[in-house]
Amino acid sequence: MLYYMDYPYMFEIETTLKSKKGSRNNLNLVLTNSIASPSSKNIPTDLVKLNGIKVNKITRQEQDFVYEIKGSLSTDKLTIEIDKKTRIENMKNYLAYIILSLLFKKIYALDCKIVSFNEDFFKVIVPAAGLINVERDLKDMEFTLNHIINSSLDVKVNQNKDSYTINIPSVGQGKIFYPVPSNTAELKLAIIKSFEKTDKGLEITFQTGDKAYNYLLLKNKEIIEIKNLINYEGENIVDEINFTKRSLEDLKDELYDLKTNVYKYYLDLINEDVYEIDGKKFLTHNIKEIFIKDLKLMIDSFDADFKFITNPKDENSEFILKNSLEEIDDLDLIKELQNIYPFNYEIKKQYIYGEIKDEYRERLKELIDRYIYSKLNK
Structure with a gap:
């Protein structure tokens, strides 16, 4: 024992x-x-x-x-x-490592070994990884890992004297030398932060839990507050729109208490077509669909000016809102947003454009869709 x-x-x-x-x-x-x-x-x-x-x-x-x-x-x-915090983070990261090891063994018949670790991240190495298509296969591996997390699979630990093994349904079983959580859902999220091929093999750095969540979502967050949005006869009038930077930590309790998916507007955005104007890629979406949702966060992928236009193919019809960021203290975001929807009228031919980085588009689509959408709709 x-x-x-x-x-x-x-x-x-x-x-x-x-x-x-x-x-x-x-x-x-x-x-x-x-x-x-x-x-x-x-x-x-x-x-x-x-x-x-x-x-x-x-x-x-x-x-x-x-x-x-x-x-x-x-x-x-x-x-x-x-230290309680370190132990819990270690348990999550170690379980993610065990799952990755089982997947590499099951799919590629390859071993996965720990290189270094701390409470923030794990670095592992996969020797003889020449057959792995890094871009494609690691993307699939990350997807599978998060699917296992979101499936809330029980982690059974079996003891034989001082030897311990775990069994995860549909994943496999293997030896463990450190405690792990009892359910995969406790990991919340897993992201592969970086990878590098060396002469020793493929080194992969990954992160789980709140630290992975914060890494993905907390960098240069922008929260949008809409004071008033009026539409008549196909014309869009914006009285006031303020942008503010605010830590997601301040909003955590509010966001987690919501029963609806506060990120639905963003998931809709990243699933739409990308248009190109003057050599720049823009993402388009109907304004009604955005603002009628529980609008909360604007992620830094949208780093260009926002344009409200009456005709997406006529640049002369656009109303340009310069990307001006100001700190607004004590913003009661949820209360303000509750005052602006639902709309009682149709908005036609109104679109919002925002420049988006390609590398964020697919990543957020796959990770946020699986994790946040499922969490906030439970």
Whole structure:
């Protein structure tokens, strides 16, 4: 029985010292069990304190655990503490790594090994990855990984003495050496941040959970507040539109409480056709479809001026709104938006154009559609 495997959410425990040796600068304390994992390059590292003193290294010797610290202890009664946030992030990343390993083994008959990790990301390497089409296959792998996450599959952990294996329906089974969440949905989201082919193989860096979510959505967010939008006889009049930058962290509770999908307008946008004007690619969508939805966030993919036009093929009919960003404090976004819809009239031939980066278009379509849409409609 291993406490750190059987009780992954135990973050503090009192224990008794079995023996100790060494000097003040390098003191080794022998304990009979540990809620923290042993130090290893192959599994995540917990942040551990022993009676408030940082633990530099943990090794396992047969059935005992040796804690290495710098300092002295005046008592044999010890309290082990591990950092809760780091442990939970490590568990998510480790489960994603295990799933990736099972997929590479199942699909390509290739191994996947850990190179480095911290609570923010994991880096793995796939040796002999010459047969992998990096752009296509990693895209498919990321899609499959998120499909597994969104499928809310139970993760069964089986124990045989000090050996642990997991079984994920439709994915496979394999050995684990660090605790994992009990359901794939706890990962929330997984993104492959980067990859590089080296002489040792294909190195892949990925991220999961809220950190992946924030990486994708928090960079240079723009929130749009529409004071008034009036339409008559095919003409669009915009009285006031303000842009503001605001951290999604400030909106998290509000967004998660909504029952409707606040990103639906954006998902609609990225599924529309891309038009080209003067050599620039623009995305077009009916204004009614955008503003009648729960409009909340404007992602930085739309980094050009916005144009309201009465005829998408006649540039002279456009009303150009310059991309002016101003900070607006204490903006009650949801209350303001509730005052502007639903519309009681039809808007015809009205389109909004925004320049969009190609690399964001497909990525957001695949990832946000699967993750946020499903989460906010549960």
